[in-house]
Amino acid sequence: xxxxxxxxxxxxxxxxxxxxxxxxxxxxxxxxxxxxxxxxxxxxxxxxxxxxxxxxxxxxxxxxxxxxxxxxxxxxxxxxxxxxxxxxxxxxxxxxxxxxxxxxxxxxxxxxxxxxxxxxxxxxxxxxxxxxxxxxxxxxxxxxxxxxxxxxxxxxxxxxxxxxxxxxxxxxxxxxxxxxxxxxxxxxxxxxxxxxxxxxxxxxxxxxxxxxxxxxxxxxxxxxxxxxxxxxxxxxxxxxxxxxxxxxxxxxxxxxxxxxxxxxxxxxxxxxxxxxxxxxxxxxxxxxxxxxxxxxxxxxxxxxxxxxxxxxxxxxxxxxxxxxxxxx
Amino acid sequence: xxxxxxxxxxxxxxxxxxxxxxxxxxxxxxxxxxxxxxxxxxxxxxxxxxxxxxxxxxxxxxxxxxxxxxxxxxxxxxxxxxxxxxxxxxxxxxxxxxxxxxxxxxxxxxxxxxxxxxxxxxxxxxxxxxxxxxxxxxxxxxxxxxxxxxxxxxxxxxxxxxxxxxxxxxxxxxxxxxxxxxxxxxxxxxxxxxxxxxxxxxxxxxxxxxxxxxxxxxxxxxxxxxxxxxxxxxxxxxxxxxxxxxxxxxxxxxxxxxxxxxxxxxxxxxxxxxxxxxxxxxxxxxxxxxxxxxxxxxxxxxxxxxxxxxxxxxxxxxxxxxxxxxxxxxxxxxxxxxxxxxxxxx
Numbered sequence: 001x002x003x004x005x006x007x008x009x010x011x012x013x014x015x016x017x018x019x020x021x022x023x024x025x026x027x028x029x030x031x032x033x034x035x036x037x038x039x040x041x042x043x044x045x046x047x048x049x050x051x052x053x054x055x056x057x058x059x060x061x062x063x064x065x066x067x068x069x070x071x072x073x074x075x076x077x078x079x080x081x082x083x084x085x086x087x088x089x090x091x092x093x094x095x096x097x098x099x100x101x102x103x104x105x106x107x108x109x110x111x112x113x114x115x116x117x118x119x120x121x122x123x124x125x126x127x128x129x130x131x132x133x134x135x136x137x138x139x140x141x142x143x144x145x146x147x148x149x150x151x152x153x154x155x156x157x158x159x160x161x162x163x164x165x166x167x168x169x170x171x172x173x174x175x176x177x178x179x180x181x182x183x184x185x186x187x188x189x190x191x192x193x194x195x196x197x198x199x200x201x202x203x204x205x206x207x208x209x210x211x212x213x214x215x216x217x218x219x220x221x222x223x224x225x226x227x228x229x230x231x232x233x234x235x236x237x238x239x240x241x242x243x244x245x246x247x248x249x250x251x252x253x254x255x256x257x258x259x260x261x262x263x264x265x266x267x268x269x270x271x272x273x274x275x276x277x278x279x280x281x282x283x284x285x286x287x288x289x290x291x292x293x294x295x296x297x298x299x300x301x302x303x304x305x306x307x308x309x310x311x312x313x314x315x316x317x318x319x320x321x322x323x324x325x326x327x328x
Numbered sequence: 329x330x331x332x333x334x335x336x337x338x339x340x341x342x343x344x345x346x347x348x349x350x351x352x353x354x355x356x357x358x359x360x361x362x363x364x365x366x367x368x369x370x371x372x373x374x375x376x377x378x379x380x381x382x383x384x385x386x387x388x389x390x391x392x393x394x395x396x397x398x399x400x401x402x403x404x405x406x407x408x409x410x411x412x413x414x415x416x417x418x419x420x421x422x423x424x425x426x427x428x429x430x431x432x433x434x435x436x437x438x439x440x441x442x443x444x445x446x447x448x449x450x451x452x453x454x455x456x457x458x459x460x461x462x463x464x465x466x467x468x469x470x471x472x473x474x475x476x477x478x479x480x481x482x483x484x485x486x487x488x489x490x491x492x493x494x495x496x497x498x499x500x501x502x503x504x505x506x507x508x509x510x511x512x513x514x515x516x517x518x519x520x521x522x523x524x525x526x527x528x529x530x531x532x533x534x535x536x537x538x539x540x541x542x543x544x545x546x547x548x549x550x551x552x553x554x555x556x557x558x559x560x561x562x563x564x565x566x567x568x569x570x571x572x573x574x575x576x577x578x579x580x581x582x583x584x585x586x587x588x589x590x591x592x593x594x595x596x597x598x599x600x601x602x603x604x605x606x607x608x609x610x611x612x613x614x615x616x617x618x619x620x621x622x623x624x625x626x627x628x629x630x631x632x633x634x635x636x637x638x639x640x641x642x643x644x645x646x647x648x649x650x651x652x653x654x655x656x657x658x659x660x661x662x663x664x665x666x667x668x669x670x671x672x673x674x
Contacts, residue, residue, distance in 0.1 A: 038562065040561050040562050040564075043561065045561060045587075046558075046561045049557050049558065049561060052557075053553075053554045053557065053558075141391065145397055146391050146393060146394055146396065146397030147394050147397060148394060148549065148575060148578060148603070150578070150603060160582075161582075161586060233550060236553060236582065237549050237550060237553060237578055237579055237582055238578075238582060239549060239578045241549060241550075241578075243393070243548055243549070243550070243575075244549075244550050245550075246546075246548055246550065246551075284554065284558070285558050288541075288543055288554075288555055288558030288559055288562065289558055289559075289561065289562040290562075291540075291541040291542070291543065291559075291562070294511070294514035294515075294543065294544040295514060295515070
């Protein structure tokens, strides 16, 4: 197995890393436009706000990267965030530590069920996680009776608003998750297996990779990270609510794709995903700063996402030629 | 290896199941919801009770927001008050199609009066015609159907919330200042009316108040947090925030605190949640007022439905029948009068 892994490491690593950074050119261009449009954009407080606002969706997107790299998809992350939030709100009255632990365990359990449905049940990831999205959201509403709960004590307040050496805690968590995921995907055998399963599951199996085990693991990772994201956003609001994580699945998938991943698996990177997450954050931020009307916000967001992917994927090259051929 | 993995998985799942079983459902801080009233005639009905039960159907659109959850709770509470009422409550799971089927099922089952809070007034108008043809009086709650096929309408005053908020903010700022508006879900009448009432009244009575920005946060606390952070960044001088919903204000308040602007501005909400009223009562919270749009209306709707079935009017009025329309006041709740309304907090 190790021999296969070393064979797969081809090409100069530095070049590949630079290619991963391409998305940041798009990000900086977008930031340049934003800075021209609004004087408050480049204020350090505002830039920190964007990082803080994107911390929980970013953690979810890191987990989503693993899933999409194997060619899967996880639609249940938003529901997992909601369920974890209300479970913690129910347990925090005993002890905040138990609440945090239960949060991570609940996220892990959701991922585990997803993974088992996909591997053991051989459901398609779309259907399995769609079902879990309904189950998790339903459980969250049922358990909380549709109510929000203010979290008592300081623990969640710190998780959401505290700082480590001046950096907000959620941003530290996002940074940590990103670096860890990047290291795992780039430098470990397991990471290469994740890419291999997404590139060609049959060849991977022939090469002796435990495909079901790898597949199961990425859903568990996604679930755990959704749990951690829920801890962050629950802390930021200092409130447990079944309405958290609304549309997280779509934003996370969008971020991963903007970051250069292929929905068919095998291609993508955590660094790109973070670029995608920040692009989404900058779009939301500048639309608010400029006070763009509610209806046109969706249009602007959609256009920027499409443009970002076109530039990232190089789909704009020879587009004219393909357009002409389409009508010939 | 496999056994270890299996053991860990078993432990995790087992632990989770155990926890759920132990902790039970429900929110430890909230009031425990009364058990659903399915049928009160099973045991010990008093001999003085009327010959037949009043069968009331209650069709709710769903219960995924604090306010809607309270609607269902209050309907049950109202029914539990009367030994002669039998309530059938349905949940439309947030789709008009499901709610339409719910209503048809209720008619099929046989009810004397129907209370309906439509998911969408327009989409449920045809089914209201069906209800009329079946000879069942309809109490239309909150969102209006698009026809006259209701016996009685009872609802809150969205436009009035905007008016009351404009007057409260205008008066507190002595007619001069900057406001930002955190709106609800874009494109629905609730949001439109709350914005329009606010703008119309400011233009007429307080032209010195400027609305710097108005952005939607979809009635979600999480989105309200982000939107408020961004707007506070863009506007260094803000004197008041007009938000469309108390549940969203959880996020607005966190954003204001994080930006350390809680001494520079005050916040108003809408709805009348328990949390909002507690904040108002404290006095030192930036949340200073809310305007009622209270789910108590569901309780009143069930009371009205019972009066209809018994062919009675409202006790203190002269008329022999209940009024055709009841629009509830968007009362301004501040620290001065909050104690009167605390019990209505949801």
